[in-house]
Amino acid sequence: MWVEAEPPQWSIYTRGQTDMERSSSSLWRKIRSRYNLVGNACENCNTPYFPQRIVCRKCGRKSRMVEKIYSGNGEVYSITKIRTPPDTFRDEAPYYIGIVKLDDGPKVEGHIIENGTEPKIGTRVRIRFRRMYVDGDEGLIYYHYKFEPV
Amino acid sequence: MTAGIVGYGVHIPIYRIRVEDIARVWNEDAESIKKGLGIKEKSVPGRDEDAATIAVEAARRAVRHAGIDAHSIGAIYVGSESHPYAVKPTATIVSAALEAGNRLMAADLEFACKAGTAGLQMVMGLIDSGMIKYGMSIGSDTSQGRPGDALEYTASAGGGAFILGREKNEIIADIIKTVSFTSDTPDFWRREGAGFPSHGGRFTGEPGYFRHIVHATKMLFEETGFKNSDFDYAVFHQPNGKFPIGVAAQLGFTDAQIKNGLLTPIIGNTYSGASMIGLAATLDVARPGQKILVTSFGSGAGSDSFAIEVTDNIESKRKNLEKVMDIVNKDRTYIDYSVYLKNRNSIRKT
Numbered sequence: 421m422w423v424e425a426e427p428p429q430w431s432i433y434t435r436g437q438t439d440m441e442r443s444s445s446s447l448w449r450k451i452r453s454r455y456n457l458v459g460n461a462c463e464n465c466n467t468p469y470f471p472q473r474i475v476c477r478k479c480g481r482k483s484r485m486v487e488k489i490y491s492g493n494g495e496v497y498s499i500t501k502i503r504t505p506p507d508t509f510r511d512e513a514p515y516y517i518g519i520v521k522l523d524d525g526p527k528v529e530g531h532i533i534e535n536g537t538e539p540k541i542g543t544r545v546r547i548r549f550r551r552m553y554v555d556g557d558e559g560l561i562y563y564h565y566k567f568e569p570v
Numbered sequence: 571m572t573a574g575i576v577g578y579g580v581h582i583p584i585y586r587i588r589v590e591d592i593a594r595v596w597n598e599d600a601e602s603i604k605k606g607l608g609i610k611e612k613s614v615p616g617r618d619e620d621a622a623t624i625a626v627e628a629a630r631r632a633v634r635h636a637g638i639d640a641h642s643i644g645a646i647y648v649g650s651e652s653h654p655y656a657v658k659p660t661a662t663i664v665s666a667a668l669e670a671g672n673r674l675m676a677a678d679l680e681f682a683c684k685a686g687t688a689g690l691q692m693v694m695g696l697i698d699s700g701m702i703k704y705g706m707s708i709g710s711d712t713s714q715g716r717p718g719d720a721l722e723y724t725a726s727a728g729g730g731a732f733i734l735g736r737e738k739n740e741i742i743a744d745i746i747k748t749v750s751f752t753s754d755t756p757d758f759w760r761r762e763g764a765g766f767p768s769h770g771g772r773f774t775g776e777p778g779y780f781r782h783i784v785h786a787t788k789m790l791f792e793e794t795g796f797k798n799s800d801f802d803y804a805v806f807h808q809p810n811g812k813f814p815i816g817v818a819a820q821l822g823f824t825d826a827q828i829k830n831g832l833l834t835p836i837i838g839n840t841y842s843g844a845s846m847i848g849l850a851a852t853l854d855v856a857r858p859g860q861k862i863l864v865t866s867f868g869s870g871a872g873s874d875s876f877a878i879e880v881t882d883n884i885e886s887k888r889k890n891l892e893k894v895m896d897i898v899n900k901d902r903t904y905i906d907y908s909v910y911l912k913n914r915n916s917i918r919k920t
């Protein structure tokens with residue numbers, strides 16, 4: 421079962437890692453939810469979320485949230501081919517970003533790897549661990565989940 | 571020994587470049603190179619892959635195969651000569667990506683192509699001494715050959731991860747014995763900051779690869795009482811397709827014993843990954859009771875030799891296994907030399 425996704429935070433995918441991202445403390449706080457689909461779900465109505473929410477959107481404070489790590493298996497729900505990328509992904513274009521409807525969780529956004537077959541709406545995908553962005557020659561390497569057609 | 575293999579996983583990038591495509595650029599004869607090196611193509615990492623991402627993919631497959639909770643892993647060692655950072659461990663990236671928790675021993679290792687098997691020996695010691703319940707060693711590399719150098723035809727990308735444990739009902743293969751042969755040999759090196767490794771050319775073969783593998787393997791024979799014919803399979807480090815066949819012949823092994831674990835002709839030399847991927851491909855087909863010899867080699871130089879015996883658990887555990895040949899064949903995508911340069915960040919948009 422899946423429900424309405426969190427509002428997509430397209431910024432990091434379409435504009436590249438923003439200046440805000442270029443700090444190791446900011447990266448450190450987000451590592452778990454970048455390496456894996458670490459979300460949470462409402463104990464009362466089971467609504468799954470990613471990224472994590474402090475309270476359930478439906479039940480509010482009367483319920484408790486429990487951590488959930490989603491498998492990363494799912495289906496492409498919407499997809500865009502980026503031909504005019506932000507500077508940070510300049511050499512990667514064209515590439516795909518999209519929303520994936522997880523089998524065991526909500527809809528999540530992410531890069532979709534092209535592995536020989538062009539990913540389309542309905543394509544089955546699984547999670548992969550990849551580099552998202554490298555900060556010059558001396559900065560950090562930002563690793564992130566991506567999706568890959570099965 | 572108590573420690574045995576409870577799970578393993580491999581990752582090989584989908585991209586391949588053929589010997590012909592490299593030879594064309596340097597005006598060399600592809601047929602004689604293919605014959606001389608015993609290789610027809612090599613794997614190339616995607617632009618968003620490095621030794622850490624390859625280690626993570628292999629490690630995740632190993633955890634699924636073992637069927638254990640990643641939190642119960644007590645030690646993670648990652649062997650590579652292409653760690654993404656000069657300072658900042660790959661092992662911590664792997665531990666976070668596995669959700670292995672923080673109660674964990676971890677370190678990066680470097681010993682040219684044998685750092686992964688060196689990690690296996692460390693994990694064996696920790697398990698046999700009772701310090702940890704499960705430990706993981708990974709060999710992973712995105713190695714590079716200097717453009718125009720012979721190594722450019724073979725230096726490839728891939729990794730293998732092995733989880734060792736001590737519960738009899740979980741072990742798919744017992745490690746009966748391991749022994750190493752080590753000496754200071756300047757056959758291959760890379761200085762800090764240098765983009766490509768250097769090597770001693772013809773010097774690398776006899777005093778490096780052959781001497782160390784032969785000595786380590788013979789020491790293993792002496793200390794176990796086994797001989798070549800006691801093993802159903804043998805896996806040797808494979809910097810190209812020729813050396814492992816040559817060393818196998820010197821030690822009296824047949825082509826049939828080594829063919830399952832010989833991947834270099836179709837994926838290239840995955841460096842720290844090579845012996846581990848060879849062992850994984852052999853375990854993919856091995857039956858209970860069969861014996862496997864593995865002898866790795868790392869320039870600099872050293873060889874780790876292992877005598878391994880497959881247990882009855884191997885068959886039932888295959889339900890969560892992704893086999894090496896399936897990974898090698900899935901989504902294989904051929905690229906030419908210019909895309910190869912782009913994947914290595916050698917050319918960029920201006």
Ligand SMILES: [Zn+2]
Binds near residue numbers: 463464477478480483
């Ligand atoms: Zn709720």
